[in-house]
Amino acid sequence: DAGVTQSPTHLIKTRGQQVTLRCSPKSGHDTVSWYQQALGQGPQFIFQYYEEEERQRGNFPDRFSGHQFPNYSSELNVNALLLGDSALYLCASSFFNEQFFGPGTRLTVL
Amino acid sequence: AQTVTQSQPEMSVQEAETVTLSCTYDTSENNYYLFWYKQPPSRQMILVIRQEAYKQQNATENRFSVNFQKAAKSFSLKISDSQLGDTAMYFCAFMTSLHNTDKLIFGTGTRLQVFP
Numbered sequence: 001d002a003g004v005t006q007s008p009t010h011l012i013k014t015r016g017q018q019v020t021l022r023c024s025p026k027s028g029h030d031t032v033s034w035y036q037q038a039l040g041q042g043p044q045f046i047f048q049y050y051e052e053e054e055r056q057r058g059n060f061p062d063r064f065s066g067h068q069f070p071n072y073s074s075e076l077n078v079n080a081l082l083l084g085d086s087a088l089y090l091c092a093s094s095f096f097n098e099q100f101f102g103p104g105t106r107l108t109v110l
Numbered sequence: 111a112q113t114v115t116q117s118q119p120e121m122s123v124q125e126a127e128t129v130t131l132s133c134t135y136d137t138s139e140n141n142y143y144l145f146w147y148k149q150p151p152s153r154q155m156i157l158v159i160r161q162e163a164y165k166q167q168n169a170t171e172n173r174f175s176v177n178f179q180k181a182a183k184s185f186s187l188k189i190s191d192s193q194l195g196d197t198a199m200y201f202c203a204f205m206t207s208l209h210n211t212d213k214l215i216f217g218t219g220t221r222l223q224v225f226p
Contacts, residue, residue: 033213042114042201042216043155056211088153097143097205097212101155 002027004093004102012108013081021076021105025093031055032074033099034066035090043090049074081109112137114204116217123192123224130177131187131220133202143205144178144185145214150198158200161185163207192224 005024013019025032031050035043045058049068063079072093078085086109092099113136123129135144146158161169161178169176173193177186189196202217 031212035214040219042203042218043214045213045215048211048213056213058213090155092155092214094212097207098157098160099212099214100157101147104153104155106153 004091004100006089006091006102006105008105009103010106010108012110014110015081015083017081018077018079019081019107021078021089021091021107023074023076023091023093023102025072025074025091026100029093029095029100030072031094032068032072033092033094034074034076035092036060037088037090037104039087046076078107083109085109112139112142112204112206112215114202114215114217116202116220118220119218120221120223123189123222125192125194125224125226127192128188128190129192129222131189131200131202131222133185133187133217135183135185135202135204137183137204137206139206141207143207144176145203145205146174146176146185146187147201147203147216148196148198149201149219155201159187189222194224194226196222197224198222 033048034046037043047057052068068074088104090104091102142163144161148156173190199219203214
């Protein structure tokens with residue numbers, strides 16, 4: 001079992017650009033959640049996808065959007081990047097209550 | 111809204127000793143889940159232990175145990191026989207059992223250093 005995988009590992013973008021992060025859930029998991037973890041902070045919930053629909057959303061602007069595919073993998077898109085979007089982005093998959101995290105994507109916005 | 115508070119930014123312990131990390135939370139719900147996650151420098155968030163609020167018995171996983179005080183809304187983690195590999199950030203997290211969602215709400219973390 002490969003567990004939760006994320007790509008890319010690291011990413012450097014400039015302000016105003018757009019970025020797409022990818023996540024493949026653990027085998028058998030149908031729910032994917034995305035979190036943003038700023039340096040020195042705990043992860044903050046962005047949104048959650050289940051059955052290809054956004055089920056719940058945290059306090060993030062519409063610049064943050066996502067998608068879930070029929071194979072349960074997911075993408076996180078961020079438009080019009082700001083310096084403050086620099087963070088570790090974590091994906092977690094779950095089947096029932098217990099979330100398993102991927103290694104994260106480190107996004108740096110210059 | 112639910113909140114999770116970890117009041118110890120940093121803790122240190124000598125190898126083989128015992129350390130306790132504190133966590134308090136605020137919620138008006140009666141049914142929920144609590145978790146401790148470990149995040150080593152590799153960044154991978156690893157589940158250490160979980161507790162269902164309806165269970166009175168404290169959860170235990172090998173050297174890790176919790177002291178769950180529901181009335182006080184307290185959920186501390188005890189690490190016995192500390193090992194160098196326990197060095198990491200530790201996050202306390204809350205999950206509601208309502209609203210058909212398993213969103214996690216995290217505290218700000220406690221950095222634990224285990225020294226020889």
